[in-house]
Amino acid sequence: MTQPLHLEALVETCRWIGHKGWAPATGGNMSVREDARWCWLSESGRDKGSLTRDDFLQVEIATNTAPSGRRPSAETGLHTLIYRLFPEANAVLHVHTVNATVLSRIETSPLLRLQGYEMQKSLAGQQSHLDTVDIPLFDNDQDIAALAERIAQYAETTPLRYGFLLRGHGLTCWGRDVSEARRHLEGLEFLFECELRLRQLERK
């Protein structure tokens, strides 16, 4: 079982996430795809800011099983769902940022609509602040299989790009490689902070 080369980039990104404070108290989980059948996921319960290559477990995308017998992330089913839905996705990052957590509770609709921000162009394919970026918002669930099924049903009828929010929980985002997933994470987090501050100011 040879670990994929881009695992090193993921380990480095996890450290960056840790420094940002986006994975507090063991929150968050991260993965990279190996190929159509396998991905590598962070082990459950670890401090995601101080992971090494050895803290990533090979997981079968179709079955969520880890041949090592160790326990991959409790949210493995969301990572493997993304790899099944999007063959072009090769890295998935899930974080518990304060902005994502608070904004996802303030926004009570099933969609967070972003518009008017130059930083929308940090998301692949976005070319203008005049366009609209919709980030789906799903109610949180401790039953990850049920949550994954809800997201899969949503994706059958509505395009799902960049990432989604889990209400009161955090953000899951992805990209064609680790660096694109990281750019999407940083871009979305910036946009969430702007949106949150704007809404706070508009309330007054």
Ligand SMILES: CSC[C@@H](O)[C@@H](O)C(=O)COP(=O)(O)O
């Ligand atoms: C700090 S509890 C957070 C967990 O319940 C979960 O949401 C999470 O992101 C981390 O779970 P993990 O199983 O370590 O991948």
Ligand SMILES: [Zn+2]
């Ligand atoms: Zn989580």
